[in-house]
């Protein structure tokens with residue numbers, strides 16, 4: 104199934120309150136040659152003008168995709184306000200305006216679950232600072248489909264509820280400070296390119 | 302809780318529905334359909350096996366499932382800046398027609414059509430407009446025809462109206478009853494709601510503006526292409542087409558037929 108896609112490594116990142124500084128640091132640190140596909144889901148207000156992708160990643164690499172856009176290796180995508188972002192096993196992005204989940208649209212759980220079932224072991228889920236529990240269930244799905252799960256150390260999070268709930272509920276996660284998460288993502292990409300994994 | 306089904310399960314379901322009910326879900330976007338099915342299973346607390354059993358043994362079950370799988374979420378003045386763009390870039394041209402014909406394809410419970418009527422009214426164009434609003438769902442159309450909008454949504458709807466550049470007191474457009482609002486007759490009288498299936502039905506009129514927003518995302522690419530074809534055929538020469546903010550004509554074979562009126566708000570116009 105996941106063998107059919109050109110997407111080899113998919114990093115899905117979820118966060119809400121307090122996650123912006125971490126995301127800013129992340130995008131400032133990811134090298135130009137970074138080859139994994141990155142999807143970011145953050146809770147954000149709808150029906151307002153926003154240039155969040157520009158704010159989080161001033162060099163322009165992060166974009167809000169249209170529906171049916173084909174993900175690229177090294178492409179960075181931000182879930183648009185008021186849509187859930189799902190992925191198809193062939194590497195296409197599918198947007199969905201269905202009901203909010205736990206009051207959120209985009210929902211981190213929806214993206215994580217869809218990534219887990221479409222890409223299994225190729226997925227790394229990252230859960231950052233946040234003030235609710237969205238993403239915990241989805242991270243569980245990533246783990247049970249053989250993916251990797253990184254969680255921001257609650258002690259370093261502006262709001263510890265989201266990472267705290269993941270740590271309490273899930274086995275098999277790695278807990279890191281923001282700098283360590285960034286290092287881990289860059290390191291695993293280098294390892295992948297050197298053929299040490301997969 | 303979220304339910305979860307595999308791609309194989311989904312394929313099995315599509316085949317079953319096709320053979321038992323002669324309905325083709327195969328061209329619906331797989332990821333969201335998969336999510337809907339999973340959600341339905343967990344809401345009903347049933348297994349995928351049970352779902353298949355009911356589909357095979359209970360004829361009344363399929364219509365119920367179909368309603369549950371469809372996404373009808375809508376708002377008044379959803380994407381307020383889209384409505385501003387309509388007012389600035391499209392209305393001045395519509396105003397040159399003696400009768401303005403507009404089609405909302407996939408109107409759900411009518412909010413989009415009500416919003417359009419309010420905008421037209423404020424532009425002094427409503428009395429010579431005919432708004433056709435269609436959907437596949439009978440249930441949604443009934444609500445739409447009755448002018449019913451949930452009261453709890455009116456706060457957001459009012460905020461959207463203001464961001465869209467509305468100039469009047471929004472509460473003048475509806476009356477509150479219990480837990481719902483009823484859109485005033487004056488706004489609704491130029492709107493005709495009727496059932497139309499974009500996949501199986503044909504062109505039924507010619508319009509100067511067609512809005513088909515947040516419907517295409519539920520179809521796969523080949524089906525999107527067919528549906529855009531139908532919408533294109535339904536447009537008068539130099540007619541306007543508006544799609545959802547995150548939808549795209551670029552992936553379809555009809556792209557070259559259109560000029561872009563507003564890229565961000567996804568408003569296009571048939572080339573002459």
Ligand SMILES: C[S@@+](CC[C@H](N)C(=O)[O-])C[C@H]1O[C@@H](n2cnc3c(N)ncnc32)[C@H](O)[C@@H]1O
Nearest residue numbers: 373375407409436437438498499500514515516
């Ligand atoms: C998410 S709603 C969009 C409502 C509104 N246009 C908006 O943007 O707020 C999608 C609507 O498309 C309708 N729909 C789905 N398949 C359809 C079809 N084949 N023909 C007509 N309508 C369809 C659904 O019933 C639903 O009401």
